[in-house]
Amino acid sequence: MREDFLHYVWQHQYFDKADLRTAGGEEIQVLRPGYRNADAGPDFLNARLRLGEVEWNGAVEIHLRASDWVRHSHQTDPKYDQVILHVVGSHDADVARTNGSLIPALALQPRLSPELLARYRALMEAPPTAPLPCAPLLSLVPEITKTMMVERALLERVGRKADTLMALHQHLGQDWEATAYHALMAAFGFQKNSEPLARLAKAVPLAVLRRHRHNQRQVEALLFGQAGFLADNEETVGDDYIQDLKQEYEFLRHKYQLGASALLAHEWNYLRLRPANFPPVRLGQLVGLLHARPALFDALLTAQSVAALREFFRAPGPAYWRMHFRPGRPGKVPALGQGSIDLLITNVVVPLRVAYAHHLDQPALVESSVGLLGGLPAEHNQYTDRYQTLGFAHRTAAESQGLLALHTGYCAPRRCLHCAIGSRLVQQAPPTS
Structure with missing residues (x-):
């Protein structure tokens, strides 16, 4: 017990x-x-x-x-x-x-009562190999209970992400545009390179970037230079484009005294990444976005549909980075895919809008922002597929996010009594005095 x-x-x-x-x-x-x-x-x-x-x-x-x-x-x-x-x-x-x-x-x-204890132990003593502690008993739970619990877990998950962005917002002097910039930079790392991209956002302050957003080449020089991608090596020494970009970067680095915060090329992760996910590719896509969308936060806040948000992210990067996976290494690079865009909407746009809604105490904006997840397709991984196999609805990103939150917040740590599903199973015919 x-x-x-x-x-x-x-x-x-x-x-x-x-x-x-x-x-x-x-x-x-x-x-x-x-x-x-x-x-x-x-x-x-x-x-x-x-x-x-x-x-x-x-x-x-x-x-x-x-x-x-x-x-x-x-x-x-x-x-x-x-x-x-x-x-x-x-x-x-x-x-x-x-x-x-x-x-x-x-x-x-x-x-x-022995019956209450037996129901509790049936959950707590389920073998570690069981897909869920309650898997053998799920047929006893009404669908409405399962649906409501997944929705509750979804709101908790989005709320935690929004809280993280609220803390970032405070750290950045309550600047929502800077918050959107830092959040998007980290998210473009798609886990493997989120940490170095978050550091790159600090290494290229938004105040500096704002002065050059009208000039894509200068945005490119700032970001690629501070990322450490313009260093000379056997592949770049004869690349005129990279050498020209390096010259522009050296001027800007000296002007803004940025060198001390620059990253080194070896700090980026390439292991087990497809070339389309290589850091220079993602950074090229970010250059296109930052150049074409000078007011990030306002655009993300006012977009009224998933279609509008997808269009927001389809800003073409510099031509060089659409033809090179790495500096000096040519190859045809695909544009930012819809699956990646949908992940950015899920993990950045929705939590950012919810954080802003909490800041202004606007419940309607929370509801409409979370509602965007209902217009995105479901994500599939070992955890969400496990719940789907057990009969949970899994058609949209809202349900995927709810199922992931159910796994990490309740099922994996065996917090069954805090879950409406587990609580329902334990309290079946609760004892009377």
Whole structure:
């Protein structure tokens, strides 16, 4: 049994309340179990109980064993002086507040029904090889419960990404255009090169880039030079285009004193990448985008459809980078594909719009932004396909993102009691007092 199971049981009052008494024999009446505390301190706040003839308002702390109170050093922490009831699986010790006063305890394990425990253990003891802890029991869960849980997980996932962008927005002096620039730069790395591209965004400040956005060649020189792609080697020494770009970069580097922040060529990842994903290819596509779309954030915020956003990303890069995979190495390079564009919409545009909506407290913008995911095709990977095999709907990117969030936030860490699906299975025919 895990402690979160006792949290669940107490929150929903799924235990036998007949002749409910403390370990010391005092009668208990639960008037309000309290509200889960997500911060430091007791587990449930604002509980209301009647102990004997006296009504108490305060906090409830929960442990598997009463002695965990001392093991966690609560007896010396004033935050726990507000606890009016210590709810435990088993009562193996009396515990006290910092002033030495004893705290009443309620042992729950003897009051749990065998059926409830059996349903809980069926989830918790599912073998690691099971596709999901609840896989054998999913037929017992109504479709509406599964759908609502995937939608909830989707909103949580988008919200976490939006929170990350909000933190970036604060770090960048509350500049939404700079936030869009940094977010897009990192996203164009498509995981393998996200980190060096994020550093490149710092190495070429937006304030500098803004002065040259009208000149694609200068944007190209700034980004490729600071990325370390214009260094001389056996492939570039005879390439007139690269040598000319290098000359432009040297002028701009000196003008803005950028050299100290430049990356080196070996810092980029090529291993197991198709040539179409090579960093210079992606950087060439970014040059086209930054040159053609001088107001990134406004364009991403005001686009009303997936089609408009896809068109936003179809800005052609410099001709050289449409014919070279690497400096000095020719080859026909495909344009940024729709699959890649859709990933950018999913991972940057939607969270960016949601972050802005939260900033302005505009729920309608949150809804319309998340709604864009419903117009994108589903992503397929080992996790989403597993849920699809088990009968979960998987037609759009909204469902893909929800299923990924369900996997990472609930199924993989076995947080079944926090999931509407697992909770439904555990509470089938909940016990009565």
